Structure formats: structure tokens, C-alpha cells
Amino acid sequence: MKRVDPSIKLVAVGIDYDSELNIDMIRIAGEYIDYLSIHTYISIDRQGKTYEDLVAWPIAIEENLKHIYITIEQTRRRYRVKKEIRIAFDEWNVWYPEAQPPYLEQITSMKDTIFTALVLNALQRLSNIMPIATFTQTVNVLPLILTKEDKTLLTPQYLVFKLYTEIAEGNVVVVDTI
Secondary structure, eight states, rough: OTTOOTTOEEEOOSSSSSSSHHHHHHHTTTOOHHHHEEEEEEESSSSOOOOOHHHHHHHHHHHHHHHHHHHHHHHHHTTOOOOOOEEEEEEEEEEOOOOOTOOOOOOHHHHHHHHHHHHHHHHHHHTTOOOEOOOOBBBBBSSSSSEEEEEEEHHHHHHHHHHHHHHHOOOOOOOEEE
């Protein structure tokens, strides 16, 4: 494909919990790919899970993505891969038990909105190593928007995305606490 169009960017499949698979992908295909694709779904059982349980996940997600990038960089050095490879975090969301095939519909709440906002904040902090990030399916499947016949429901997660599109602009600024 790159012979036909050298400007295209290639994304290889990675995994968020298996460093060996990611190492093999970089070792074998590193000179050809531009991004390593990572997906993360937080499976949530509504029984016994607190608000704190859910909103702590973005910290773990951010740390895991940093670790994956460190693995990419160490592997590039070890196998002398000259091509820069960054992360494409191209699927992420919460996943509740009621989201079953074939439709995978679920209703989210305010705690999911806080989770989503915290992940969006983390994505901004990681934008130098992860320029591509995509929420999972947006309509009807683990949705931001639910539709039924002539009705549309905007989920709380949709509203946090709307807020971000209205206020986010400019550069990401590193903030540190004293």
C-alpha cells in the first residue's frame, strides 16, 4: 500500500494487556507501521461497584498507555526500528452487563460521564504519544446516542463530549501539583 501511496499511515493491532504481542508486532512490522492500535473496555458490574471504582479507572488507563508507549520505545531501540510508532487508542468505553449481542445497548449515568471526562483529560495529557483516540461506537452500540424508531436519547457521555467540543481549544498545558 505504501508503494502506491507513501503518505498513508498504517495502524497495527496491539493489545492493552500483553506486552509480548506488542513487542512481536514492533519487532516484525515496526519499519512499516505508524501506530499501534489499543482498545480498552472497562467491564462494569452495576452491583457493588461504586462511583469511586469507576472514576479510578482513568488513572489506570493513563498509566497503562504510558507503559505501552515505553514498551514501544524500548522495543524500537532493542531491534533498531528507526520508524516512529505512536499509539492509536481507537476504542474505549465502559461496558455494562446489559449490553449483550446483537445490539449492545446500555444506558450510562453521571458516573460514566465523570469517567469519560477523566479519560478525555488523560488523552490530552498523552497527545504527544497518542495523537489518535476514538471513543467506541457512538450510536446504539455502547452508545453516545441511542435511537429507537423516531426517538433519540443523548446519553450523559454524549453531553461530556459536547462540552469538550465547545470549550477545548489551543495547546495542551502540562500541569503539576506542588
